[in-house]
Amino acid sequence: MRGALLLLALCSTLFAADAQFSGRRDLNISAIAMFLVFVVATLGITYWAARRTKTAKDFYTAGGGITGFQNGLAIAGDYMSAASFLGISGLVYLKGFDGLIYSIGFLVGWPIILFLVAEQLRNLGKYTFSDVASYRLKQTPIRTLAASGSLATVALYLIAQMVGAGQLIQILFGLDYAYAVIMVGILMILYVTFGGMLATTWVQIIKAVLLLSGATFMAVMIMYKVGFSFESLFAKAVELKNSDAIMAPGGLVSDPISAISLGIALMFGTAGLPHILMRFFTVSDAKEARKSVFFATGFIGYFYILTFIIGFGAIVLLSGNPEYLDTVKGGIIGGGNMAAIHTSHAIGGNIFLGFISAVAFATILAVVSGLTLAGASAVSHDLYANVFARGRVDEMMEMKVSKYATIALGVVAIILGIIFEKQNIAFMVGLAFAIAASANFPILFLSMFWSKLTTRGAVIGGSLGLFTAIVLVVLSKAVWVDVLGNKQAIYAYGNPALFSVLMAFGAIWFFSITDKSEDAQKEIEAYEHQFIRSQTGIGAEGASSH
Amino acid sequence: MSQNVYDRVKMNPKYKELVAKRSRFGWQLSFIMLAVYYSFILVIAFSPSTFAQKIGDGVTTLGIPIGLAVIVIAFILTGIYTKRANGEFDDLTHQIKEEARSQE
Numbered sequence: 348m349r350g351a352l353l354l355l356a357l358c359s360t361l362f363a364a365d366a367q368f369s370g371r372r373d374l375n376i377s378a379i380a381m382f383l384v385f386v387v388a389t390l391g392i393t394y395w396a397a398r399r400t401k402t403a404k405d406f407y408t409a410g411g412g413i414t415g416f417q418n419g420l421a422i423a424g425d426y427m428s429a430a431s432f433l434g435i436s437g438l439v440y441l442k443g444f445d446g447l448i449y450s451i452g453f454l455v456g457w458p459i460i461l462f463l464v465a466e467q468l469r470n471l472g473k474y475t476f477s478d479v480a481s482y483r484l485k486q487t488p489i490r491t492l493a494a495s496g497s498l499a500t501v502a503l504y505l506i507a508q509m510v511g512a513g514q515l516i517q518i519l520f521g522l523d524y525a526y527a528v529i530m531v532g533i534l535m536i537l538y539v540t541f542g543g544m545l546a547t548t549w550v551q552i553i554k555a556v557l558l559l560s561g562a563t564f565m566a567v568m569i570m571y572k573v574g575f576s577f578e579s580l581f582a583k584a585v586e587l588k589n590s591d592a593i594m595a596p597g598g599l600v601s602d603p604i605s606a607i608s609l610g611i612a613l614m615f616g617t618a619g620l621p622h623i624l625m626r627f628f629t630v631s632d633a634k635e636a637r638k639s640v641f642f643a644t645g646f647i648g649y650f651y652i653l654t655f656i657i658g659f660g661a662i663v664l665l666s667g668n669p670e671y672l673d674t675v676k677g678g679i680i681g682g683g684n685m686a687a688i689h690t691s692h693a694i695g696g697n698i699f700l701g702f703i704s705a706v707a708f709a710t711i712l713a714v715v716s717g718l719t720l721a722g723a724s725a726v727s728h729d730l731y732a733n734v735f736a737r738g739r740v741d742e743m744m745e746m747k748v749s750k751y752a753t754i755a756l757g758v759v760a761i762i763l764g765i766i767f768e769k770q771n772i773a774f775m776v777g778l779a780f781a782i783a784a785s786a787n788f789p790i791l792f793l794s795m796f797w798s799k800l801t802t803r804g805a806v807i808g809g810s811l812g813l814f815t816a817i818v819l820v821v822l823s824k825a826v827w828v829d830v831l832g833n834k835q836a837i838y839a840y841g842n843p844a845l846f847s848v849l850m851a852f853g854a855i856w857f858f859s860i861t862d863k864s865e866d867a868q869k870e871i872e873a874y875e876h877q878f879i880r881s882q883t884g885i886g887a888e889g890a891s892s893h
Numbered sequence: 894m895s896q897n898v899y900d901r902v903k904m905n906p907k908y909k910e911l912v913a914k915r916s917r918f919g920w921q922l923s924f925i926m927l928a929v930y931y932s933f934i935l936v937i938a939f940s941p942s943t944f945a946q947k948i949g950d951g952v953t954t955l956g957i958p959i960g961l962a963v964i965v966i967a968f969i970l971t972g973i974y975t976k977r978a979n980g981e982f983d984d985l986t987h988q989i990k991e992e993a994r995s996q997e
Contacts, residue, residue, distance in 0.1 A: 444944070447960040448937060455930045455963070458970045462919040462926075466978070578951045585952045594954040595945030596937045606938040610930065633986075634979050641975040648964040655961075879899050882912055883986050885993070 377701030385709045392549045396542035403742040406543035407474035408628040415635035419642025421548045424555035425717045429710040433684045439658020440686035443593025450651035456617030461640035466633035467795050467881040476624040477729045480794045483873035485802040492809050494729040496786040497621035501722035503779040509764030512711040519704040532761035535716045540750045547716045554713040557706045562653040568694045569660030584662040605841045612844030616780030619788030622721035661686035664693040726752035774825035785812035785847035798874035801867040804859025812851025819843030901993045911985045
């Protein structure tokens with residue numbers, strides 16, 4: 348594992364260089380120490396995983412041997428990004444109740460995934476969700492479309508995470524933005540290329556445990572300070588804010604169309620995120636797939652309740668404390684997203700601040716690794732092995748391609764992360780969810796549940812959904828006004844999902860039922876066979892085959 | 894897997910029972926979840942003052958326990974589905990597979 352040592356040496360030079368040349372920020376020694384422990388531990392796991400990752404099945408799905416409980420933690424880890432930890436607690440800190448509305452939207456997609464798609468996905472798929480979508484349809488067009496949808500989602504999500512990582516690390520560790528982005532990129536390439544899904548899963552599990560325990564400790568300490576009474580927590584917050592607006596719905600959800608549209612984007616988008624869908628192939632069977640979602644929903648829901656307490660705790664602990672207030676700009680130092688970080692300092696001093704900072708950094712690393720693995724699989728398994736080589740490719744070659752793809756994605760993510768440093772990227776995660784909901788999800792869902800779906804319908808409808816989502820996001824306030832500088836948004840609602848998802852489903856329906864070709868007839872006949880497998884698991888990719 | 898296995902599964906009444914029961918159960922629970930979530934969201938969109946009502950003399954509003962309850966309901970529903978599917982539905986699936994194999 349010479350790479351690891353090299354990287355450690357590199358890290359320490361980077362930190363040292365920064366300490367020398369930029370006196371403007373304090374280096375947070377305890378944070379760096381704890382983060383280095385995390386890096387060493389995860390690189391150790393990568394080394395262990397690398398020796399166990401021999402086949403393509405190992406690489407893409409950790410050999411299918413992850414248990415439901417472990418996978419539930421890993422899914423929760425994929426979902427509890429630094430953006431949701433810092434962002435939601437920050438939103439609660441600023442707007443109170445509205446933060447809760449937001450987190451509920453992110454949660455309710457999970458039960459639907461369990462009731463309708465989880466086990467079918469496990470029974471039909473092998474490595475990527477395109478396996479399911481193209482099960483009885485034409486490989487080339489469907490995989491090309493599904494892989495494009497995956498790559499678009501992954502790229503947008505990845506850029507948002509990289510930019511967030513750079514900015515966060517700059518504030519937390521006093522490390523330069525570009526160095527931070529490069530370091531995140533290098534570490535994620537190491538995890539994924541050497542350790543594949545096994546290392547990515549364990550990095551995710553460790554991070555989820557750290558994040559949940561750190562957040563639990565914070566919430567318990569906050570509740571301890573208010574005598575374990577929600578009423579007195581809220582009462583103190585209202586008193587300090589001098590307004591009870593934080594206790595009621597504010598402006599986050601204003602008109603019903605935006606509300607429904609956001610709900611659809613979050614719900615269907617979650618069920619169309621390639622890195623989340625891929626996690627279902629790491630367990631041995633439908634039973635474990637169901638358990639995964641059960642545990643994931645529990646951990647994610649628990650986490651959102653913690654962020655809600657932390658947000659209110661931030662109001663109580665930070666308001667009126669000059670140590671955390673920005674006297675020039677008003678509010679707290681570093682903006683609302685820093686609420687959880689400052690609160691950790693108010694609770695446990697520098698040591699706990701260091702721990703939470705290191706956890707936030709670990710969170711970013713784990714999430715970008717999962718994304719990169721999903722993107723690399725779309726390139727190697729879908730585009731290379733099944734489209735370009737038409738399935739006639741040996742496993743070793745496919746794995747090689749996936750490793751090159753990981754490195755390429757990592758480099759692209761670093762470059763884009765640096766380019767987008769000063770850009771307004773608020774729309775990117777929204778767009779990723781919109782694309783996942785309007786292109787990936789309709790194809791996946793209808794391929795499993797609608798016998799009359801044909802290749803023509805899926806390709807035209809999926810493309811139109813993708814296209815509509817992108818166009819509406821460009822015409823909405825987030826891009827048209829905030830990025831392009833126009834005065835008024837052409838598309839008035841916050842989220843495109845309601846229209847783009849309807850467009851996708853409508854077009855898939857229309858172009859499928861009007862498809863009278865012979866191939867379409869064969870695809871419809873093949874549905875019964877697929878349905879039996881999806882319901883019973885007969886013929887499904889079994890548990891660890893070695 | 895030979896085509897015969899699929900044909901035997903298809904003819905097995907237990908298979909029809911499994912598909913009917915599971916899809917009904919899955920859609921019922923999905924409907925409950927959607928109804929709970931969209932009622933919550935639509936109250937916020939159309940009548941935010943409903944959730945702004947205070948409980949008793951304190952500052953805690955009605956919206957907060959209801960919001961937290963939506964999270965808990967989501968988790969409980971996944972538990973209910975997982976329990977029944979991992980028990981009853983999986984037993985049925987196992988029987989269907991065994992019967993298809995034993996006739997080989």
